[in-house]
Amino acid sequence: MTDHLRVTRDGHVATLTIDRPEKRNAMTLGMWSALPGVLAPLADDPAVRVLVVTGEGPSFCAGADITDLLRGEDPADPMADVRRHNLAAQAALRDFPKPTVAMVRGHCIGGGVELATCCDLRFADPTAVFGVTPAKVGIVYTPSSTRALLDLVGPATTKYLLYSGELLDAPTALRTGLVDQLVEAGDLEPAVRRFADVLASRSALTQRATKEVVAALTLGDDGEAVAAPRYLETIATGELAEGVRAFGERRAPRFPWPN
Numbered sequence: 001m002t003d004h005l006r007v008t009r010d011g012h013v014a015t016l017t018i019d020r021p022e023k024r025n026a027m028t029l030g031m032w033s034a035l036p037g038v039l040a041p042l043a044d045d046p047a048v049r050v051l052v053v054t055g056e057g058p059s060f061c062a063g064a065d066i067t068d069l070l071r072g073e074d075p076a077d078p079m080a081d082v083r084r085h086n087l088a089a090q091a092a093l094r095d096f097p098k099p100t101v102a103m104v105r106g107h108c109i110g111g112g113v114e115l116a117t118c119c120d121l122r123f124a125d126p127t128a129v130f131g132v133t134p135a136k137v138g139i140v141y142t143p144s145s146t147r148a149l150l151d152l153v154g155p156a157t158t159k160y161l162l163y164s165g166e167l168l169d170a171p172t173a174l175r176t177g178l179v180d181q182l183v184e185a186g187d188l189e190p191a192v193r194r195f196a197d198v199l200a201s202r203s204a205l206t207q208r209a210t211k212e213v214v215a216a217l218t219l220g221d222d223g224e225a226v227a228a229p230r231y232l233e234t235i236a237t238g239e240l241a242e243g244v245r246a247f248g249e250r251r252a253p254r255f256p257w258p259n
Helices: 029-044 080-094 109-120 143-164 170-176 188-201 204-218 224-236 239-249
Strands: 003-012 013-018 051-053 100-104 108-109 122-124 129-131
Touching: 003 029, 013 029, 013 188, 029 080, 051 188, 051 239, 080 109, 080 143, 100 109, 100 188, 108 109, 109 129, 109 143, 122 170, 122 188, 143 170, 204 224, 224 239
Parallel strands: 013 051, 051 100, 100 122, 108 129
Antiparallel strands: 003 013
């Protein structure tokens, strides 16, 4: 475990657990700074096909540890270090090359929402509550974090969250698009695991291409420069041939990429 960030593996599924339950898994400066280094070997490991992000105990993540916010050495910008490491951590999770699923129970506040929105998908149970609280402490939310919210829930809900700092319950989060799947209490972990196993059985090349194309489209590009070489790769590596062959033989495919 690195600075309250614990990684476990089960088959092709890696789980990153924020492990600071006594503080509702609030993220310290050290935790933000450590996160890219924790993710890097998982990104490079072909045995890891899916990453699940969750919190230890009854909360996902209550946000950034507020005691870090004004500890910076520059009185003109005491949050500079926290902001830099927070943005680097978000980028590392957002750019993780394999499917990522946030498994959310309990508090998902501030920096917790940042982590959840950097994942590809979000599963929650009825205990989950979501809030983005810069207006409660006088912080200007960063554009990249605002954009992540905007892409999921649209302008009105983004403004509602950022203006008010009020919490959304799990059904409202599902309705607004902040949550993708709302799972019955007690079934969250098995449901996420079942879905992670489905993802691990699919073409990793298709998933990688999808992630790259979606990122390009989100930035306003047409995605063709990303999609075209990946399409050719499906042929050159035998990925497409294996998928078609397996379909015809009515068996599970054994996709060769990236091996």
